Amino acid sequence: MCGIMGYIGPREAVPIIMEGLQKLEYRGYDSSGVAIIEDGVLNVYKKVGKLAELKNQLNGMTFTAMSGIGHTRWATHGRPSDVNAHPHADCQGRFAVVHNGIIENYLPLREWLISMGHKFLSETDTEVLSHLLEEFYEGDLVQTVLRVIDKIEGSFAMVILSLDEPGTIVAARQDSPLVVGLGEGENFLASDIPALLAHTRRTYILADGEIAVLTREGVQVIDQFGNSVEKPVFEVKWEAAQAEKGGFDHFMLKEIHEQPSALKDTLSGRINPDGTGVLLNEITMTPEELKNINKIYITACGTAYHAGLVGKHVIEKLARIPVEADIASEFRYRDPMIDDKTLLIVVSQSGETADTLAAMREARRRGAKAIAVTNVVDSTVAREADYVLYTWAGPEIAVASTKAYTTQLMAMYLLALYFAERRGTMPREELKTVIREMKKLSDKVKVILDNCQAIDKFVAEYSHCGSAFFIGRGLDHTVAQEGALKLKEISYMHAEAYAAGELKHGTLALIIQGVPVIALATQQALFEKMVSNIKEVKARDATVIALAMEGIKEVEKVADHVMHIPSTHPVLAPILSVVPLQLLAYRMAVARGSDVDQPRNLAKSVTVE
Numbered sequence: 358m359c360g361i362m363g364y365i366g367p368r369e370a371v372p373i374i375m376e377g378l379q380k381l382e383y384r385g386y387d388s389s390g391v392a393i394i395e396d397g398v399l400n401v402y403k404k405v406g407k408l409a410e411l412k413n414q415l416n417g418m419t420f421t422a423m424s425g426i427g428h429t430r431w432a433t434h435g436r437p438s439d440v441n442a443h444p445h446a447d448c449q450g451r452f453a454v455v456h457n458g459i460i461e462n463y464l465p466l467r468e469w470l471i472s473m474g475h476k477f478l479s480e481t482d483t484e485v486l487s488h489l490l491e492e493f494y495e496g497d498l499v500q501t502v503l504r505v506i507d508k509i510e511g512s513f514a515m516v517i518l519s520l521d522e523p524g525t526i527v528a529a530r531q532d533s534p535l536v537v538g539l540g541e542g543e544n545f546l547a548s549d550i551p552a553l554l555a556h557t558r559r560t561y562i563l564a565d566g567e568i569a570v571l572t573r574e575g576v577q578v579i580d581q582f583g584n585s586v587e588k589p590v591f592e593v594k595w596e597a598a599q600a601e602k603g604g605f606d607h608f609m610l611k612e613i614h615e616q617p618s619a620l621k622d623t624l625s626g627r628i629n630p631d632g633t634g635v636l637l638n639e640i641t642m643t644p645e646e647l648k649n650i651n652k653i654y655i656t657a658c659g660t661a662y663h664a665g666l667v668g669k670h671v672i673e674k675l676a677r678i679p680v681e682a683d684i685a686s687e688f689r690y691r692d693p694m695i696d697d698k699t700l701l702i703v704v705s706q707s708g709e710t711a712d713t714l715a716a717m718r719e720a721r722r723r724g725a726k727a728i729a730v731t732n733v734v735d736s737t738v739a740r741e742a743d744y745v746l747y748t749w750a751g752p753e754i755a756v757a758s759t760k761a762y763t764t765q766l767m768a769m770y771l772l773a774l775y776f777a778e779r780r781g782t783m784p785r786e787e788l789k790t791v792i793r794e795m796k797k798l799s800d801k802v803k804v805i806l807d808n809c810q811a812i813d814k815f816v817a818e819y820s821h822c823g824s825a826f827f828i829g830r831g832l833d834h835t836v837a838q839e840g841a842l843k844l845k846e847i848s849y850m851h852a853e854a855y856a857a858g859e860l861k862h863g864t865l866a867l868i869i870q871g872v873p874v875i876a877l878a879t880q881q882a883l884f885e886k887m888v889s890n891i892k893e894v895k896a897r898d899a900t901v902i903a904l905a906m907e908g909i910k911e912v913e914k915v916a917d918h919v920m921h922i923p924s925t926h927p928v929l930a931p932i933l934s935v936v937p938l939q940l941l942a943y944r945m946a947v948a949r950g951s952d953v954d955q956p957r958n959l960a961k962s963v964t965v966e
């Protein structure tokens with residue numbers, strides 16, 4: 358995720374900003390920049406690549422500015438490049454803006470601003486902010502920021518430097534973190550606490566809708582109506598390493614907790630304002646091409662493949678197109694039947710996985726069109742595919758994938774609805790219901806994260822076990838596979854996922870007294886069958902922890918422990934049911950003392966076949 362650093366005070370701003378940005382490097386980024394006011398001119402310096410590139414550019418220059426803003430960008434709208442890097446200025450160079458988040462309605466705003474004569478230099482959503490400031494400014498920066506906020510939709514942490522009011526820095530927050538650092542005769546802004554620790558431990562954590570006005574002398578916080586807000590000072594007690602993880606013990610746990618906001622970002626700008634349909638401007642297939650698709654292959658590796666399995670279920674169910682989900686390392690060697698009516702969907706967090714890339718190249722060589730679902734803008738998979746749907750989950754640092762998976766699922770739902778709508782396979786009312794439920798998923802994930810105490814009890818009892826089984830039917834089976842993979846890779850406990858009805862064809866022999874079985878039973882239509890399977894393993898004295906949707910009471914009669922997820926449309930259950938399984942794997946790994954963020958033998962990006 359992008360990093361922000363701002364400074365106003367009596368010291369030279371550039372070294373302070375550069376040092377702050379360096380402290381945010383762990384968050385991942387692809388370009389960086391700073392803006393300062395010197396001798397009555399707003400100067401912006403920015404560079405693609407690592408901070409060292411920007412440092413090289415600044416090397417040998419002398420700066421006297423005592424206020425400024427800086428940014429490390431992780432690309433979402435527009436590839437990593439010098440021009441797309443932040444800060445972004447307006448036409449006259451009077452405002453510089455750095456921004457984290459996504460401005461959902463940037464396209465109509467951009468069109469409107471262009472019609473008003475504004476000239477855009479970058480492909481970013483952020484640049485509309487500097488031009489809106491220019492358009493609305495009438496001598497009061499704070500009032501102008503309030504007006505701009507009123508016009509924009511989406512998530513933002515934005516920080517603004519203005520030539521007209523050089524003694525002030527204004528910042529605003531909605532759904533994207535921003536922290537004020539309180540100094541003596543100087544003040545700071547950052548997207549994350551590690552950037553502030555060298556200077557102060559006294560902070561204001563801005564809340565959604567709040568605006569901070571920084572001068573050398575002090576910081577005023579107001580709400581979106583301009584009313585003053587009394588902020589309690591938050592004294593940071595964390596050490597630097599813990600602060601990088603936002604106070605969590607591991608990046609994996611932090612990323613699990615980032616899922617509510619990541620899911621919102623994936624949906625951002627992709628639903629009609631009236632909630633009646635899906636907008637995927639990035640898929641520019643003609644209606645004819647869409648109609649002609651007679652088969653879809655989804656190919657990927659590991660967790661991304663598990664997202665593909667959910668994609669298969671939902672696309673077949675909602676859009677009625679036959680789909681095969683394939684492990685990428687198998688796909689290219691099995692002579693798949695592909696022609697120009699075949700669509701390939703590749704799923705890859707990193708966009709660099711060698712097997713996935715090779716599978717896509719092979720399918721395209723045989724005439725298929727490819728949609729890439731990826732998290733990394735301008736990655737190789739993104740560059741080579743015909744169409745790209747970015748997941749906008751923000752960088753994932755832990756090796757074990759969590760927020761990348763749930764956002765990949767969200768992308769699968771968007772694609773399924775997109776095909777269903779355009780091919781007319783879904784009643785309009787049902788489409789609207791699924792969309793309405795998709796929008797609620799982020800809040801429901803939060804509910805799960807706040808209520809997961811049952812997991813601790815289970816972990817305390819079973820962390821010594823050698824083996825665990827995950828069972829489920831249909832969509833639940835796909836999530837069971839992801840749950841088992843998570844448990845294996847970070848806790849090193851042997852785990853297997855089975856289609857619940859398949860157990861009795863062999864694997865049941867391994868189910869003996871005390872073996873933990875995690876049974877997913879979120880699908881009402883398959884519930885009775887799942888109850889029979891739970892009874893089967895209970896009859897062999899296994900201990901069953903069941904995962905069911907709220908309201909399904911009968912499960913308590915058959916399972917030893919029950920975890921509930923909030924109720925939702927059945928096709929959407931995987932986004933919710935995987936969260937307790939991620940937490941289960943995490944807690945088990947901690948209890949067993951393994952290295953959660955860097956599990957043995959594994960790498961984040963697998964660029965060899």
Ligand code: F6R
Binds near residue numbers: 661662709713961962
């Ligand atoms: C497991 C995990 C891996 C990746 C797989 C594909 O937690 O992260 O299974 O999902 O290596 O990586 P990407 O998605 O980058 O292609």
